[in-house]
Amino acid sequence: MWSFFHKLGSPPWLYRIAGVLLRWLLPVSLLALGTGLIWGLLFTAPDFRQGNSYRIIYIHVPAAVVALAGYYVMALAGAVSLIWKMKVADIAMKATAPVGAALTFIALVTGSIWGKPTWGTWWVWDARITSMLILLFLYLGVIALYEAYDNKAAAGRACAVLSLVGTVNIPIIYKSVDWWYSLHQPASIKFTGESTIDPTMLYPLLLSIIAFYGVFTCALLGNMRAEILARETRTGWVRRLAGGEV
Amino acid sequence: MSAAPGALAFVGRLLRRQLTLALRRPVAVLNPLLFFAMVVALFPLGLGPAPDRLAAFAPGILWIIALLANLLSAEMLFRSDFEDGSLEQLLLSPQPLYLSVLAYVLAHWLLTGVLLAAIAPLFAVMLNLPVAALPALVGSLLLGTGVLSFVGSIGASLTVGLRRGGMLIALLVLPFYMPVLIFGAGAVEGALAGLPVAPYLAILGALFSFAAALGPFAIGAGLRISIDA
Numbered sequence: 285m286w287s288f289f290h291k292l293g294s295p296p297w298l299y300r301i302a303g304v305l306l307r308w309l310l311p312v313s314l315l316a317l318g319t320g321l322i323w324g325l326l327f328t329a330p331d332f333r334q335g336n337s338y339r340i341i342y343i344h345v346p347a348a349v350v351a352l353a354g355y356y357v358m359a360l361a362g363a364v365s366l367i368w369k370m371k372v373a374d375i376a377m378k379a380t381a382p383v384g385a386a387l388t389f390i391a392l393v394t395g396s397i398w399g400k401p402t403w404g405t406w407w408v409w410d411a412r413i414t415s416m417l418i419l420l421f422l423y424l425g426v427i428a429l430y431e432a433y434d435n436k437a438a439a440g441r442a443c444a445v446l447s448l449v450g451t452v453n454i455p456i457i458y459k460s461v462d463w464w465y466s467l468h469q470p471a472s473i474k475f476t477g478e479s480t481i482d483p484t485m486l487y488p489l490l491l492s493i494i495a496f497y498g499v500f501t502c503a504l505l506g507n508m509r510a511e512i513l514a515r516e517t518r519t520g521w522v523r524r525l526a527g528g529e530v
Numbered sequence: 531m532s533a534a535p536g537a538l539a540f541v542g543r544l545l546r547r548q549l550t551l552a553l554r555r556p557v558a559v560l561n562p563l564l565f566f567a568m569v570v571a572l573f574p575l576g577l578g579p580a581p582d583r584l585a586a587f588a589p590g591i592l593w594i595i596a597l598l599a600n601l602l603s604a605e606m607l608f609r610s611d612f613e614d615g616s617l618e619q620l621l622l623s624p625q626p627l628y629l630s631v632l633a634y635v636l637a638h639w640l641l642t643g644v645l646l647a648a649i650a651p652l653f654a655v656m657l658n659l660p661v662a663a664l665p666a667l668v669g670s671l672l673l674g675t676g677v678l679s680f681v682g683s684i685g686a687s688l689t690v691g692l693r694r695g696g697m698l699i700a701l702l703v704l705p706f707y708m709p710v711l712i713f714g715a716g717a718v719e720g721a722l723a724g725l726p727v728a729p730y731l732a733i734l735g736a737l738f739s740f741a742a743a744l745g746p747f748a749i750g751a752g753l754r755i756s757i758d759a
Contacts, residue, residue, distance in 0.1 A: 366751075418705045425702045432692050438759030442688045445751045446702060449684055452744065453706050456737070460709035464716075 292372045296521045299512045302505045309505070313498025320492035328485050337401045340394050342489060346496035348391035348416065354384035354500060355419065358426070359451040362444030372508075374440040375515075377447065378430060379507035383500060385423035392416055411461045418457055422450050436515075534624060541629045548637030562599040562642050563649055569595045570653045581658040588657040589667070589718035596646050596671055596714075597678065597707050603642045604682030605699050607634060608690040608753065617690075618757055627750040632742070635683050635749070643675025659718075666721035666730075673734040674714040680745035681706045687752030691759050710737065 291297045324342035331338040358380040365373035395413060396406050407413070426443050433439030481489070516522045535543065552559050573591050574584060584591075611617040620630055650671055651664045659667070685703035692698065717730035 418708060421701065421705045425705065428698055428701055429688065432689070432694070432698050433759060435759045438691075438755050441755045442752065442759075445684075445748055445755065446688060449706070449748050453709075456709050457705065460712045464712045 292370060295371070295512050295516050295519075298372055298375075299509055302509050302512075306502060306505050306509075309498060310502045313495055313502055316491060316495035317499060320488050320495045324485075324488035324492060328488060329482075331485075334402055337398065340398045341485075342492045344391060344394040344398060345489060346493040347387045347394065349493055350496045350500045351384055351387035351391050351416070351419065353497075354380055354387060355422065355447070355454065356451065357504075358384060359447040362447045366441060366444045366448075374444075375508050375511050376504065377444060378440065379504050379511055381423055381426045381430070381443075383503045383507065385420060385427065387496075387500065388416060388420040388423060392420065411464060414464075415458050415461045418461070419454070422447075422454075426450075537626055537629055540625045541633045544630055544633035545637055548634060549640065552637070552641050559641055559645070562603050563645060565599050565602065566595050566646060566649070566653065569598070570656060573657070585658040585660065588654060588659040589663070589715045589722065591657060592650060592654060592659075592667065593671075593674075593711055593715040593718070596643075596650070596675060597704075597711060599646060600642055600675055600678040600682055601700060601703060601707070604638065604679065604686050604703070605689075605696060607638050607683055607686045608756075609686075612690045612756065617753065621754060621757055627753075628746045631683070631746040631749045631753070635679050635745070638683065639676050639679040643679055644672065646675060647671035660722065663718050663721040666717045666727040669727070669731050670714040670717040670734055673731060673738050674710045676738045677710050677734065677741045678707060680741035680749075681710075684745060684748045684752060687749045687756060689756075690753070691756035710734070713737070 321342055325339050328339070330336050358377050361373045361377035361380065364370055365377060392413070395416070399408065400406050426447055429446055430436075430439045430443050433442060513522055513525075534540075570591070573587070577583060577587065608617060611620070621627065623630075647668050650667055654664060654667055655661070682699075682703055684706075685699040688702065689699045713730050713733050717727050717734070720730055721727050
């Protein structure tokens with residue numbers, strides 16, 4: 285049990301195990317993504333009010349859900365790296381930020397495309413849209429802060445502090461914007477109580493959400509592998525890996 | 531040789547030091563106020579001088595300028611002490627970092643936020659904001675700028691060691707300023723519409739005490755990282 289934690293500190297082992305995980309997870313997630321999207325986009329009934337335009341939900345909602353969860357993954361990794369000084373957590377935190385930013389961006393763009401036929405406008409300063417935009421800024425802030433430091437160990441810790449401050453603030457930002465102005469529909473899927481979405485639409489959506497989590501994890505692992513290689517460029521095992529003799 | 535002062539006496543001295551240092555350079559204290567005045571003058575030029583339109587936008591305008599003035603001054607909060615090494619001495623001293631940081635932020639709030647709140651009614655009248663909304667403006671600015679000082683100091687502590695911190699601190703800190711802006715401008719707009727202002731002020735007060743309770747930990751961590759880097 286403990287040897288597992290010790291091994292986490294070893295970059296070559298981490299690199300290899302992330303590769304093994306990727307080899308299994310990537311095909312499974314892509315298959316789930318393909319199934320979820322094809323099922324949702326082609327084989328569900330059109331919405332009685334929004335017609336076919338609602339089908340973008342199968343991309344929009346999963347991207348938004350995983351983008352929000354991604355921030356907490358980043359902050360949690362940051363907390364672990366601050367408290368226990370684990371290298372793997374630091375690498376994970378750094379690797380999450382661009383993936384989360386990309387997902388937030390996808391959620392904003394698909395939301396905008398969905399808004400045009402539904403609300404008749406590309407952009408409204410509505411509560412949820414605004415808080416997703418703020419989330420994008422938070423991700424970009426973490427990336428920018430990391431890049432600004434020359435000392436990468438300090439950069440990791442600074443970003444960890446920033447993302448932890450963000451976790452405290454996200455609920456406040458979210459609620460404040462919510463009270464400020466809302467046009468966006470309330471959440472349709474609830475863990476407690478009746479969901480307001482038809483089961484035939486719900487199942488492909490849930491599958492898409494799970495698939496997005498899978499793809500997110502794959503992107504995270506890939507990023508972590510790249511980061512490990514970048515940090516260990518000068519070591520023997522990376523040179524052997526690159527084919528060059530030491 | 532005298533013994534080290536107690537924690538509270540130390541905070542008092544640190545606060546007095548910050549205020550004395552600032553007052554010895556009065557222009558530096560006046561800079562945020564001048565900035566405030568200048569930007570207020572830009573809005574009628576950009577939006578047109580129609581009094582009723584200016585009055586409608588005044589709560590948002592005043593609050594956004596207060597936000598930016600706070601941001602610009604927060605960037606300088608730790609800089610000179612970082613450069614001459616006194617910040618490092620502070621971190622090495624046996625005094626609790628939480629309280630030292632509190633003294634810094636308090637000084638920043640007194641010198642920018644409180645002064646801005648005191649002078650804001652003048653500019654509010656220039657923007658045609660009805661006199662009835664002035665108490666809400668001053669109250670919300672007093673409480674809100676306190677939160678801004680804490681949040682801005684977190685950004686300042688993380689960027690003080692960087693050469694080009696200016697734009698970066700804006701990117702880091704402005705998202706966290708947004709709730710304060712919403713409730714601050716909301717209080718003034720509420721007062722304009724004849725709604726009760728107390729709930730807004732209560733929320734701002736809650737944010738203030740929350741920021742005062744947790745903010746110094748983040749600021750302290752940020753300062754340690756910046757000193758180590």
